[in-house]
Amino acid sequence: MLREILIIVIKKFIHQFASPKTYFYQVNRIYPWLLYISLAIYLTAIVWGLFFTPKDFVQGNSYRIIYFHVPASFIAQSLYAAMSISSLVYLVWKVKLAAYLSRSIAPVGATITFIALVSGSIWGIPTWGTWWEWDARITSTLILFIMYLGLISLHNSFNNFDKADKLFAYLSIIGFVQIPIIKKSVDWWSSLHQPASITLTEKPAIDAAMLYPLFMAMIGFSGLIACLVILSSKVQIYKREKTKNWIKNYV
Amino acid sequence: MKVKQSLKHELIKLLKKTRAWLGPILVFILIMVAYPLTVELTNQSLADAFFPVLFISCLMVMMLATEGIFLEDYEDGSLEHLLITGGSIYQSVFIKILVHWCFIGIPVSIFGSLFNIGAGNTAYSSILLLPSLLVSTYIFLILFCFGNSLSLTKGSVLGTLITMPLLLPMLVILGKLTTAIMFNINYFGFLILLFGILSIIMFIFPAIISKIIKTHLE
Amino acid sequence: MQNSLLIKADNLSYKINESKLFSGISFALNNNEALHIMGSNGSGKSTLIRILGGISEPSKGNVTKKENLTISYLGHKNALKSYLSVRDNLDLLDLMDNKQIDNLLSKFDLTNKLDVTLGNLSFGQQKKIALLRIFINEADLILLDEPFVGLDIEMCEILSDHLNKKVEEGSGLIFTSHIASGIRANNFNLD
Amino acid sequence: MSNLAFNSISDALIMDGHGVFVWLVSLIFLVAISLSFKIFNSLIKKYKSQIR
Numbered sequence: 001m002l003r004e005i006l007i008i009v010i011k012k013f014i015h016q017f018a019s020p021k022t023y024f025y026q027v028n029r030i031y032p033w034l035l036y037i038s039l040a041i042y043l044t045a046i047v048w049g050l051f052f053t054p055k056d057f058v059q060g061n062s063y064r065i066i067y068f069h070v071p072a073s074f075i076a077q078s079l080y081a082a083m084s085i086s087s088l089v090y091l092v093w094k095v096k097l098a099a100y101l102s103r104s105i106a107p108v109g110a111t112i113t114f115i116a117l118v119s120g121s122i123w124g125i126p127t128w129g130t131w132w133e134w135d136a137r138i139t140s141t142l143i144l145f146i147m148y149l150g151l152i153s154l155h156n157s158f159n160n161f162d163k164a165d166k167l168f169a170y171l172s173i174i175g176f177v178q179i180p181i182i183k184k185s186v187d188w189w190s191s192l193h194q195p196a197s198i199t200l201t202e203k204p205a206i207d208a209a210m211l212y213p214l215f216m217a218m219i220g221f222s223g224l225i226a227c228l229v230i231l232s233s234k235v236q237i238y239k240r241e242k243t244k245n246w247i248k249n250y251v
Numbered sequence: 252m253k254v255k256q257s258l259k260h261e262l263i264k265l266l267k268k269t270r271a272w273l274g275p276i277l278v279f280i281l282i283m284v285a286y287p288l289t290v291e292l293t294n295q296s297l298a299d300a301f302f303p304v305l306f307i308s309c310l311m312v313m314m315l316a317t318e319g320i321f322l323e324d325y326e327d328g329s330l331e332h333l334l335i336t337g338g339s340i341y342q343s344v345f346i347k348i349l350v351h352w353c354f355i356g357i358p359v360s361i362f363g364s365l366f367n368i369g370a371g372n373t374a375y376s377s378i379l380l381l382p383s384l385l386v387s388t389y390i391f392l393i394l395f396c397f398g399n400s401l402s403l404t405k406g407s408v409l410g411t412l413i414t415m416p417l418l419l420p421m422l423v424i425l426g427k428l429t430t431a432i433m434f435n436i437n438y439f440g441f442l443i444l445l446f447g448i449l450s451i452i453m454f455i456f457p458a459i460i461s462k463i464i465k466t467h468l469e
Numbered sequence: 470m471q472n473s474l475l476i477k478a479d480n481l482s483y484k485i486n487e488s489k490l491f492s493g494i495s496f497a498l499n500n501n502e503a504l505h506i507m508g509s510n511g512s513g514k515s516t517l518i519r520i521l522g523g524i525s526e527p528s529k530g531n532v533t534k535k536e537n538l539t540i541s542y543l544g545h546k547n548a549l550k551s552y553l554s555v556r557d558n559l560d561l562l563d564l565m566d567n568k569q570i571d572n573l574l575s576k577f578d579l580t581n582k583l584d585v586t587l588g589n590l591s592f593g594q595q596k597k598i599a600l601l602r603i604f605i606n607e608a609d610l611i612l613l614d615e616p617f618v619g620l621d622i623e624m625c626e627i628l629s630d631h632l633n634k635k636v637e638e639g640s641g642l643i644f645t646s647h648i649a650s651g652i653r654a655n656n657f658n659l660d
Numbered sequence: 661m662s663n664l665a666f667n668s669i670s671d672a673l674i675m676d677g678h679g680v681f682v683w684l685v686s687l688i689f690l691v692a693i694s695l696s697f698k699i700f701n702s703l704i705k706k707y708k709s710q711i712r
Contacts, residue, residue, distance in 0.1 A: 061675035064682045068689050106683055115692045119685045126678050142418040150413040157405045161486050166466045167401055170459060221689035240708035243487045251711045267553050328546025335522035335542040458557050469525045
């Protein structure tokens with residue numbers, strides 16, 4: 001009995017706060033704060049990382065690309081996870097907003113994955129002497145990129161948005177299987193790529209002086225990407241809810 | 252609907268359409284025959300390069316075999332009819348994939364391991380190859396069916412783009428399997444891994460595919 | 470036979486991409502009743518049939534059905550394979566083992582067509598074969614989408630007579646058609 | 661914060677010959693991120709004007 005009441009309350013809560021309208025107004029309020037604070041953090045981290053950290057013993061100064069590459073590849077995967085989770089929310093609870101969100105994450109994710117790949121390739125030239133290697137980590141990031149492209153083109157090829165949303169959700173959940181493979185691939189298969197610099201469970205493999213700016217860069221970059229996702233989701237809401245009254249009033 | 256009826260239906264549909272099952276097998280044999288002709292080198296290099304060619308041609312043949320696998324039933328209204336009259340799409344999809352594997356996957360696997368001897372590898376490696384080919388053709392079929400169901404009415408370009416990322420990890424495993432067979436190390440580990448993958452996706456994917464098809468019918 | 474509720478539509482509405490196709494449709498169908506859904510092209514007749522059949526989800530409202538309701542259905546697509554022979558097609562529909570099949574085939578003038586590839590038959594003949602399932606399968610509810618398209622007058626009469634008989638025997642019938650038919654039914658206008 | 665890693669501006673630009681790569685990557689990031697902000701903003705403007 002209590003459980004049923006709880007479920008009803010939660011459902012009400014979700015439908016109240018997950019309405020595109022509420023989301024839209026809330027997001028508009030936090031957007032400028034988020035943008036400027038994360039921009040400040042990111043720029044500080046980059047300046048710190050590029051000019052004030054000591055140079056790496058083995059890789060020389062080229063290691064400074066880490067401050068761009070690592071946050072980007074981390075975000076590329078996290079965005080995919082976020083997209084799958086919100087797809088799952090859409091399929092289970094039929095929350096429209098979740099579908100908008102997962103659709104709007106896809107182009108951002110594709111961009112970030114692309115620049116992660118490119119920066120990785122450029123980093124590879126001075127350190128490994130090759131810009132591309134068919135090793136597991138790089139290949140799986142490429143897979144991630146193709147996955148994003150596939151999702152976007154799948155959604156774009158249907159005129160009926162409801163159908164497109166559902167198919168998108170199914171594909172992104174199935175593609176989620178890729179994420180653990182990407183995460184673990186470095187450990188499973190011997191490769192050129194170094195193991196992850198930072199893990200939650202173990203002591204970081206790099207020096208503290210290099211680590212702090214890296215953490216800062218990650219936080220700042222996440223904030224920036226969150227801003228991009230917000231913008232992208234606003235595009236989706238404008239596109240999909242354009243017949244609704246509240247949005248006409250808003251504009 | 253009873254399983255036996257579904258089986259009968261899928262058998263009629265596949266067998267009476269000769270090009271649907273004979274075509275892929277013939278293409279496979281053609282690749283296997285044509286490939287040694289294009290390699291004008293010693294027998295040894297032929298044997299070395301055989302496995303990648305074999306796996307890729309298996310992949311391509313399975314892609315051919317699943318081309319428009321649900322499209323026909325979708326367009327003539329059979330799926331709609333099945334759903335409204337209370338049939339199970341899960342069962343129909345499961346059996347459809349199984350029947351396709353029996354009539355395309357099994358012959359291709361057998362021919363593949365026969366051609367393996369022809370390429371200069373040992374008969375023992377052929378015996379090792381056969382079960383892994385049987386399993387991997389089934390996995391390929393399921394994955395291509397998934398891609399095809401998503402891009403049901405939108406053609407094979409989209410389907411391929413969607414399926415490719417799912418296939419690449421599978422190809423990596425097959426690449427590792429090649430070394431395992433060549434040097435006979437940890438072969439059964441990989442075989443068990445393949446069986447594990449198959450046993451999971453064999454039952455889950457038809458359910459997802461049937462959900463996707465229902466979405467298309469809406 | 471006493472009246473029992475077969476299917477009930479409650480305030481159905483359907484929209485594609487936020488544009489409304491129809492809204493506020495309610496009706497109930499008992500057995501021994503027939504319902505003729507009318508409407509202009511694009512008014513959502515087929516969609517309504519598909520919603521009743523349980524394929525499409527209505528955007529609002531819901532459909533309640535009798536428990537274990539069996540449905541016999543023919544959409545505007547025939548669900549036949551043009552590359553198979555007529556016999557194989559009937560096999561696919563599990564009609565070939567039925568006792569009535571020979572009788573019906575000779576009534577429809579199709580006995581000598583059994584081994585002909587379906588694609589070589591005319592549109593009307595194909596439609597007759599597709600309709601065989603309606604004549605043979607026993608079901609609580611018969612759902613038909615444009616059953617009279619492509620049929621000659623004689624066949625139209627046979628079909629109407631059969632459907633009338635079925636309704637009298639206790640089935641429910643819902644069909645769409647843009648022509649007046651010989652079926653005794655309540656009319657329901659979508660426009 | 662540690663000390664400055666480079667003695668002069670030209671040192672910081674060249675970075676022992678690795679400067680090309682580091683600055684190329686930073687340029688790519690700058691362009692990609694600002695371009696995506698710009699694209700999304702212009703899309704929002706477009707849809708807004710459509711609704712009006």
